[in-house]
Amino acid sequence: MGLGFMVGVLGVLFLFHAAYSTIQGLLKIMEEEFSGPPMNVSLIVLDLILWFELLGFVFCISAALTVPGYFLSIHPDSEENRIVSLSANLDFMIFNHRAKALPLETDMKLKH
Amino acid sequence: MAGHSDSSSSEKKSSEAMNDVPTFSTENMQNNMKVIYYSRTFMSIIGGVIAGILGFTGFMGFIFYFLVMAITSIGLIAKAKFSVHLYFDSWNRIILDGFMGGLMSFVLFWTFAYDIVHIF
Numbered sequence: 001m002g003l004g005f006m007v008g009v010l011g012v013l014f015l016f017h018a019a020y021s022t023i024q025g026l027l028k029i030m031e032e033e034f035s036g037p038p039m040n041v042s043l044i045v046l047d048l049i050l051w052f053e054l055l056g057f058v059f060c061i062s063a064a065l066t067v068p069g070y071f072l073s074i075h076p077d078s079e080e081n082r083i084v085s086l087s088a089n090l091d092f093m094i095f096n097h098r099a100k101a102l103p104l105e106t107d108m109k110l111k112h
Numbered sequence: 113m114a115g116h117s118d119s120s121s122s123e124k125k126s127s128e129a130m131n132d133v134p135t136f137s138t139e140n141m142q143n144n145m146k147v148i149y150y151s152r153t154f155m156s157i158i159g160g161v162i163a164g165i166l167g168f169t170g171f172m173g174f175i176f177y178f179l180v181m182a183i184t185s186i187g188l189i190a191k192a193k194f195s196v197h198l199y200f201d202s203w204n205r206i207i208l209d210g211f212m213g214g215l216m217s218f219v220l221f222w223t224f225a226y227d228i229v230h231i232f
Contacts, residue, residue, distance in 0.1 A: 008154075015158070019165045022229050053162055060158040065187045068150040071199040072140035078198075081137060 008063025014056030018049045025049070136201060144199050148188060149210050155184045156214030157221050164225025177218045181211060 025045045073081060086092050159180035163173045185207050192199050192206065200206055 011158070015161055015165065019161075019225065019229050022165055022167075023232070026230065049165075053165065057158065057162060061155060061183065061187055064151045064154045064158070064184070065191050068147040069143070071144050071147060071192050073198050074136040074140045074144070074200070075198065076135055076137055081140070 004063050004066035007059050008067060011056045011059030011063060014052050014059065018052040018056060021045060021049050021052070134201070140199075141201070145205065145209065148206060149213075151188060152181070152184055152210035152214045153217060155180055156218040160218040160221030161225045163218070163222045164227075165229050167226065167230055168222070169226075173219075173222055177215060180218075181214065 025042065075081065156177070159177060162180075163176050168176055188206055189196060196203060196206055
């Protein structure tokens with residue numbers, strides 16, 4: 001779980017780096033109007049940005065698929081669903097039971 | 113009705129009269145839906161940020177959103193080891209659930225990232 005989370009954070013950092021590179025590239029051109037897709041950024045920087053984005057996307061999607069947890073089988077007959085338990089619900093807790101009918105063990109210890 | 117819904121955790125939906133109706137454990141079903149929801153929300157946010165950085169405008173952005181959601185669906189089906197009936201009761205859940213909710217997050221982060229990167 002920790003590893004998946006770190007991978008996701010790394011992917012997001014890659015995306016931030018790509019955004020930063022895009023801003024730097026656009027600032028260099030000193031354009032005042034909209035440029036739409038960063039076609040005016042130099043080709044090398046664009047290539048680097050795209051690679052970072054792709055890597056960031058791949059890391060993020062692998063984190064998105066591993067961090068939230070596993071799928072659990074919904075068939076009641078499957079092997080991992082054999083043992084079922086009640087949650088800690090007050091309606092089903094028993095506080096008044098027949099243990100007082102059992103012989104107390106403390107008497108036996110005091111005999112030593 | 114209220115007492116029925118928050119009783120034991122492994123409550124099963126079943127009709128004992130007929131054996132044709134499939135039974136399934138709702139707690140695990142809810143867990144699986146939660147996993148799908150988290151995955152889709154995160155991927156729509158990331159897709160929005162990427163669309164903003166790449167500078168998509170208009171229709172291209174929505175096409176990109178559908179592409180990201182399709183990739184996420186394929187990833188989720190692969191995570192379910194391609195036997196979807198083991199974890200869900202219908203195909204619609206793993207393919208379509210969370211689509212529209214993710215669209216709103218996508219557009220939000222798309223405009224946000226686009227503004228930061230291209231307009232500052």
